[in-house]
Amino acid sequence: MEYDNNIPIYLQVINRIKKDMIQGNLPMGEKLPSTRELAVQYQINPNTAVRVYKEMEQQHMCYTKRGLGTFVTEDPAVLLEMRASMARELLNSFVQEMKELGFSKQELITDISTRFDEEGQED
Amino acid sequence: MEYDNNIPIYLQVINRIKKDMIQGNLPMGEKLPSTRELAVQYQINPNTAVRVYKEMEQQHMCYTKRGLGTFVTEDPAVLLEMRASMARELLNSFVQEMKELGFSKQELITDISTRFDEEGQED
Amino acid sequence: MEYDNNIPIYLQVINRIKKDMIQGNLPMGEKLPSTRELAVQYQINPNTAVRVYKEMEQQHMCYTKRGLGTFVTEDPAVLLEMRASMARELLNSFVQEMKELGFSKQELITDISTRFDEEGQED
């Protein structure tokens, strides 16, 4: 995984994990890798890995059993709300920004439609 | 103007000014406020105001005449390219992120259409 | 039984057992459950159960007869002292903390009186 230098690594990792949860790669209740494993997987410092799980726990995305490990939340509502809020945020700020750049609704739809079908060659 | 704590203030100010240029609120060749005035207008530190103009100049969004002040670029191509690149960046990352959240093309178009017609009550 | 994540489980279990002794639910000399049974009862790891008895033994709350099991102490003084020291500790820290929050003696008494009569609906 490559990191964007302008965004804290731990946030980028959290984002990656969130998407894995939403896509079902990390099913509910599943044990997450230990902080040490996570550190290896994502090539980050163990402390940063700890921070990732701590932050995620505060967002109720996972929970911890003492001495056992960290587990994906078992509450489907949390996942749904997470997906919804991420989408809402992306959508709102995108539409607002594009409006301010003077794009019309039709232009937006056309551009998105075109872009959607291309593979993600570049970002 | 309210600032997002996670994004450098000078970038947020530059963004605001870019939009004003694109929307024609700041026509080409127009004199921009002095750094001191900018600092007052945007409630930022004078040092931050200086930085704003410095960065903008590096992006050729404006130019400085010694002793006279700072002026909006008079090259239309700069403005067009600016708008295009901002839009491209917004579009690409938006589409990619929404794809990763599992949104279909149709869903995207519907949601954008809906959102576009609402006023920007909330962000 | 629900566990507070910030306090070691074995301490929470010991506390529960202490109260059972004081309240007479576990009379002096009574045989305590085996560590395996304890583990099941309290939904804890067998190792944790072992630790519970080990700590309790160090505090003379119980004693072990090889091959027979673990038994509640038969020394009434131990129980009395246990109750007294628990109460003393609770009282002292409680009063000190509330003082620091600016509570007056009268307020304390009123609040305690009120709270005492309510059932422990919530903690």
Next chain:
Amino acid sequence: MEYDNNIPIYLQVINRIKKDMIQGNLPMGEKLPSTRELAVQYQINPNTAVRVYKEMEQQHMCYTKRGLGTFVTEDPAVLLEMRASMARELLNSFVQEMKELGFSKQELITDISTRFDEEGQED
């Protein structure tokens, strides 16, 4: 300041600061010491100091201005709620525990009354 080895230092520091806010030693809106100063004052590592403020910010006890420092919240409601919730928690758990140790309401009141008037010689 002396630290209880069984409680995370950052929590003990937060607690101390909370009380200072409640007692008015740290008025609303006041600038808090920088993380580096805090580290010196409380004899903790700068990182631990950072953690203190971050945790406090999540509880809305303070806010940060980029590059300027950290400030006590200006919302009185936050302080009142903080004091109330701390007191409620202390009160509830104290009463419940003492009940379980078999103390009567009258005993409690007497003991608290006595204890309240003694100076905090010992904890």
Next chain:
DNA sequence: GTGGTCTAGACCACT
């Protein structure tokens, strides 16, 4: 000078 992040490495208690 300010907070924010990250690495490195250590120690601890709990399971």
Next chain:
DNA sequence: GTGGTCTAGACCACC
């Protein structure tokens, strides 16, 4: 082996 905490020291962007 697990997460939790702490120290130490470094670098960064921002004001």
